[in-house]
Amino acid sequence: MSAKIIDGKLLSQKLNSHLKISIAQNKGVRAPKLTILQIGNNPASNKYIKNKLNSCKSVGIDAEVLKFDNNIKVNELEKTILSLNKDKNVDGILVQLPLPSHIDEKFINNLIDVTKDADGFNPQTLGNVLLDNTQIYPATPNGIVKLLESENINLVGSNVTIVGRSNIVGKPLATMLINREATVTICNKKTKNLAKVCKRADILISAAGSSKLITRKFVHKNMTVIDVGANFVNGIYCGDVDFEKVSKIVKYITPVPGGVGPMTIACLIENVYKLYKNYYHKNNSK
């Protein structure tokens, strides 16, 4: 039997159409605005930024890209972010990752004002995610939760295994699932018997960045598999899961492309709108 494919592209299109209506109905004097900072000219980043710009445009969010040379000094980037923090016409700020090695990602994420934190990577935002006390969530984990909820996949009491413990995917996702009463295991490169640990899960989420990591021996027939991986192998875009073989065994699976990727962008632009509503309307309704 083949797995049911959870279609992230379709779900993201539905979310985007709802967002477009909300933006049109609640627009103030200006549209919501996202500013993306790009450092260097990474080809994958160019592609992701292009997708983000297209999605913003399609729902009525203004978006701009500020491009910087790979050798930009950290204090120059700092100055730009601090000035955007004060700019009343900017609702969301996003620094496209990865950054060149001389720039500390944590330092940069900390500079972005929490009220403009479109990616949800600021420590204060992440703290609020931990406390389940926020409207802004990191986009990829939020997209994954929405994908699971769209198929009514039970989280309460379910065993969820996440492969990957990064600050932008694994850790916030684990937190969001714990807050939904799931029992969560997080794996890393040192995890012993990875296949065995994964096979115990009702829901397996792979965010490792390693193609064909998840094979038949990691899964079982009642499992839901979410593939976060975004890998280029010989120029071909693929996830972490051996999709061809695994999709013949499990119950639900997300494809790459067309699974988590479009949901990440949909949740990102939803964040921009939420920041706009919180900030713009608060400052213009007096």
Ligand code: NAP
């Ligand atoms: P990251 O910071 O590199 O973290 C990868 C995590 O996976 C680390 O915790 C690492 O373990 C673990 N890992 C890697 N190989 C492993 C293995 N063989 N066994 C067990 N654990 C392993 O990556 P990230 O930023 O979280 O992204 C993960 C993947 O998702 C990448 O492919 C990225 O491009 C993709 N991604 C996709 C989207 C999307 O929208 N589709 C969004 C974000 C990220 P250690 O901690 O031990 O190093």
